[in-house]
Amino acid sequence: MVDENQTPDETAATVSGAEQRVAPQTDVHLSKSFVQDLENALKEDDPSSVWALLEEVHAADVADILEVLPSVKRKKLIGLLGEKLDPEVLSEIEGEAQDDLYEHMPNDQIADAVTDMETDDAVYVIEELDDDDRKEVMQKLTADDRVAIEESLAYPEDSAGRLMQRQLFAVPEFWTIGQTIDYLRSDSEDIPEDFYDVFVVDPAHRPVGTVPLSRIMRSNRPTTIGDIMDKDPYLIEVTADQEEVAYQFTKYHLISASVVDESQRLVGVITVDDVVDVIDEEAEEDILALAGVSDESGVNESFTEIIKGRFLWLFINLCAAVLGSFVIGQFEATIEQLVALAVLMPVVASMGGNAGTQTMTVAVRALATKELSGTNAFRVVTRELMAASLNGMMLASIAGLVAWFWFSNILLGAIFASAMIFNILVAGLFGILVPLGLQKADIDPAIASSVFVTTITDVVGFFVFLSLAAVFLL
Amino acid sequence: MVDENQTPDETAATVSGAEQRVAPQTDVHLSKSFVQDLENALKEDDPSSVWALLEEVHAADVADILEVLPSVKRKKLIGLLGEKLDPEVLSEIEGEAQDDLYEHMPNDQIADAVTDMETDDAVYVIEELDDDDRKEVMQKLTADDRVAIEESLAYPEDSAGRLMQRQLFAVPEFWTIGQTIDYLRSDSEDIPEDFYDVFVVDPAHRPVGTVPLSRIMRSNRPTTIGDIMDKDPYLIEVTADQEEVAYQFTKYHLISASVVDESQRLVGVITVDDVVDVIDEEAEEDILALAGVSDESGVNESFTEIIKGRFLWLFINLCAAVLGSFVIGQFEATIEQLVALAVLMPVVASMGGNAGTQTMTVAVRALATKELSGTNAFRVVTRELMAASLNGMMLASIAGLVAWFWFSNILLGAIFASAMIFNILVAGLFGILVPLGLQKADIDPAIASSVFVTTITDVVGFFVFLSLAAVFLL
Known part of the structure; x- marks a missing residue:
């Protein structure tokens, strides 16, 4: 029956249609050649050839294309598409491209798009509009839609109420x-x-x-x-x-x-x-x-967002690094007598920092997935400390030997190794205690742990290495 | 009609039953008091009181409890539960607890459990068994189940074929x-x-x-x-x-x-x-x-896995840090003349490292979500460099002032600030080029980027700061 109703051509069309939709390993619509074609069509100011390229493209891909284009071309594309732009793009788009799109689109068109959306997508769009536009768009909605959006907005951000669908059977x-x-x-x-x-x-x-x-x-x-x-x-x-x-x-x-x-x-x-x-x-x-980056400073965000999203963390890190410097400053006389200390001390701090970051990342993830809790904290801390001592001893032995041969000074090698073991132990301990403590204090451990842990390992690393040297070497 | 059929008691039972199942903010079964009760029951060697505690607990929670318990108690619990253990726990459990459970459970029981599972869960269990047990369990399965598992195993690991369900209508x-x-x-x-x-x-x-x-x-x-x-x-x-x-x-x-x-x-x-x-x-x-941690060295893994999963990265970092030291070593004479350089140089390296980590993390994520590709690479790199220069200039000004007042040396302050700006720029550049390059070379940028970027910022930071000082200060 299928064969009778389908002409051979139709069958072929179905098959090739199906083949085209096999999930591509890289996105066709973000390929250089596709974007190049699109940019050429934009240059010619020809809405119909732009439309021919984008007509069959999924809204999520159109959003990606808008994000990839430089701002000027993006605005031109939005203008050329006009009312043909798939309203779903509004809820798919992010970052700077989102601002451009919402600004450029008439509020009537936004209101029409919002009407066709599910509540959660509509809320996403409404929230991102600036105050004036939001009021105007809300007024253009039907009473039912407006109430649904307002009810949804009444639930706290990131709550189940915002996530749920109200329509159910x-x-x-x-x-x-x-x-x-x-x-x-x-x-x-x-x-x-x-x-x-x-x-x-x-x-x-x-x-x-x-x-x-x-x-x-x-x-x-x-x-x-x-x-x-x-x-x-x-x-x-x-x-x-x-x-x-x-x-x-x-x-x-x-x-x-x-x-x-x-x-x-x-x-x-x-x-x-x-x-x-x-x-x-x-x-x-x-x-x-x-990594100390706010989640609004990704590659598609505006320049100001990128700067804002990273400056604070770098500034905090600068303060922490200066604290480390201050510790070194206390040992200027010691370093003056043996410059090899200045050569080796960053290694002690760096090994501590890396070991601390490892433990801390594991702890932050374990807290997020509830694999780490008060119930097993003691056991986990003990085990991390054991792992830190073993890894620390192996690495410090290698490092100590290198230092001994480099500076032909066995005592320097021994002090270097001891400081490193101690700092890696400290890193293991604080790598887990800092996230646990922050979690207890209701502070997101992912955001604040890094700076504490690396500051501790820097300060301890410099202090232990230089003071051991001051006492035993000079 | 509902009211007629339900006695008031039944209604109450339903309501309280429902209330109990409201998703708890913290997991009841992982609370200290529950685990304490369980450990007490284990001490008394009483299967029935252990069972009373665990009878109504979801398999995923039982798996979590087994993961949280120390090894000795865990094995005891597995023994006491015996055949009452929910077979689903087999596919929920991870890490060291998984090894303990599979080792301790008779192959007959594992085969029965596997028979009741969907193919993907069955494959998960079969894969984790050691060779002898796997052979024995496979022999105990029906021919149909065995074929299904073998067909699934024939698809590459982490492929769609492993993920899919074969049963469909x-x-x-x-x-x-x-x-x-x-x-x-x-x-x-x-x-x-x-x-x-x-x-x-x-x-x-x-x-x-x-x-x-x-x-x-x-x-x-x-x-x-x-x-x-x-x-x-x-x-x-x-x-x-x-x-x-x-x-x-x-x-x-x-x-x-x-x-x-x-x-x-x-x-x-x-x-x-x-x-x-x-x-x-x-x-x-x-x-x-x-963070340089293999994904098999989480809190629930065995001690050896933790050590193995972290040693290699720390060793690579040691080599990188020694490379940085070697650069410092070339300037021993310079440092000897002005120890303030030793005090300040870690700050230059650290700021570069942090700025590089920020950019690199954003780039790695953008590559994973395909927001960064050949199409927009040039624009993204340009923008990152602009952000790096602006942030770098602001932070270096602050840092330069601090160094100037601390050491009462304006030229030292200026050199410190210049080196920092340069290093933050280098960090921004390589923070994005390294992940892009690794991706192009088909190496997972998440795994290898960190060590390249921090080595570059360390080496460049030390070299630029110390050589500027050698040329202009001494």
Whole structure:
């Protein structure tokens, strides 16, 4: 039957269409040649050839292209596309390109785009508009949309309430499969477009279970929902932090979870696809924070954001480095007598800093994934210290030998090695105590740990090495 | 009707049951008091009181508890639980606890557990067994299970083929909704237990579309699948790397994607929940790699793994630091004349190192998320250099003033500031060129960038500062 209805040409078209959509290893639309073609079309000021290139491109790719283009060409492209620009691009775009796009687009068009979006995307766009534009766009929305966005904005930023979808299909436990299917076929307005689970609620609208759609399809009409539902749905409080939500989804391999308000009433649902972005975001935040970069200073951000996002950390590091210098300053007389100390001392500090960064990074990740807690802190600290002593001894032996032969001074080699072992031990200890302490003080360990740990290893490294030398060598 | 069937007690039970399952902000089962209770029960050697504590605990939490316990108590717990241990724990557990569990559990029990698992979990367990145990367990499996695991193992590690589920429900385009529903109700063996999408294939079993279950439920029996399907299913090659798969899912907000072999035939499906673990894993790998830690040296790993996972990096860093020392060694005479140089030089190196780490981390992340590519490399490099000059000038001015007043030497202050500006510029340049170059050479930039960048900033920092001083100060 398929063969009769399809001409050979159609078959070929389907196949080649399918082939084109195989996930490419590098993004075609970000390739140099595609961007070159686009830039040429822009130069010719020809909306139709620009459109021919972008017509079939996914909104996420259009957003990427806008981010990659230099500002002038970007603005020109936005102008040439005009109303043809896929509204979804608004919720995909980031950084400087986002500012350009929102500024350049008429508020009417933004309002139309927001109307077509799901609430979480709409909120993303609305939040990023400046105050005047936001007011104007909100006024252009229907009352329903406006209320939905305002309700969502009422939940704390990064909370489950912001993440959840409000549209869901809930039925009482005593409904039969037949009733449920008939209701679904009735095309009632309160049924979401695509959904995967049916939620079961009690008369007070508290969730009591869930049923995957596939199970409903495979059951007979007289069966009741209560008979086939999974009891004890996984509940998330509407105020829970998104990081906690992501943790629960990852740990328990959840597909969807019911979101409840303080009276335990079902107010929304979070599905695993909403969580993917959160996991990505939170990991990104941790990576950047550990390197002392604010998460708004990536390659696509504006120049001012980059400067702002990095200056503070560098300034704090300057203060820490000066503190290290101050320690060295106390030993000027010692160094004057033996310049070899100045040659070797950065190695002691650097080894401590690196060993500390290792332990600290492991500890910060373990705290984020709850592998490290009060319960096992003592054991983990002990083990890190043992690892630090062993690695420290091996490395210090090598380093000590190098120093001995370089400066033909066995005592200098021994002091160098001892200081290094001591500093690596200190690094292991503080590499884990600093993140633990910060976590206890409710400060994000990813943001603040680095500077503490490296300052400690610098100061201790210089002090121990130079004072040992002052006492035993001179 | 609900009210009639439920006694008040039952209602209360449901509510309190529901309240208990609200996602806790900290994990109850990892709390000190719970672990204490468990350790007390272990001391009394009483299987029934241990079981009473763990009976209702999720397998993922049991795995966490085993990871948190010290080795002796862990082995005792495994022994006391015996066959009552939830087989799912086998696929949830990691690190040292995993070794202990697999060693201690009889192969019969492992084989039974593997039989009940989905293929990807089964492969995870099988891979981690040592050779003898693996052979024995494989022999105890049914031929079907063995073939499924062997086929999965035939795909490269970390490929889409390892990630996908093979069980899926595929129908031809010309089937009606009625036919489809009847087939689903027939309880045929080749229908997966829970699923969300129906896949539409052509006669050669090539995917041509997908239909969400909810759409099938809302359509009328005579409608054909072809009428309501989404065309052009998103295709992933079975050999694609899991990192690429995760990237595609995140970028295009996919819920599921069809996996095809080299003849474009549908061989499996990847759903977004499979991807969550991958995103988590890949981010973890990047974070640890940037700090020079192998991803097998976390807090739950064995002592030897920790040592191995960190020694190499520290050794490479030692070599790099000695290289820096060697540069300083060339200026011994200069330092002897002005010890203030020894006091200040670590600050120049440290500021370069930190600025380089910032830029490098941003670049590594931008490469991973494909925000940085050949297309915008030139623009990004230019901008990073501009940011580095501006931040460098501001910070160097502060630092220069401090040095001037500290040592009452304006020329020293000026040289200190100039060297710092130069080193921060070098840091900005190499912070982005090193990751770009490594990526081009097909080396993971997350793993190798750090050591190159900090070695460069150390060597350049010491050399520029000390040689400027040698030329202009002495």
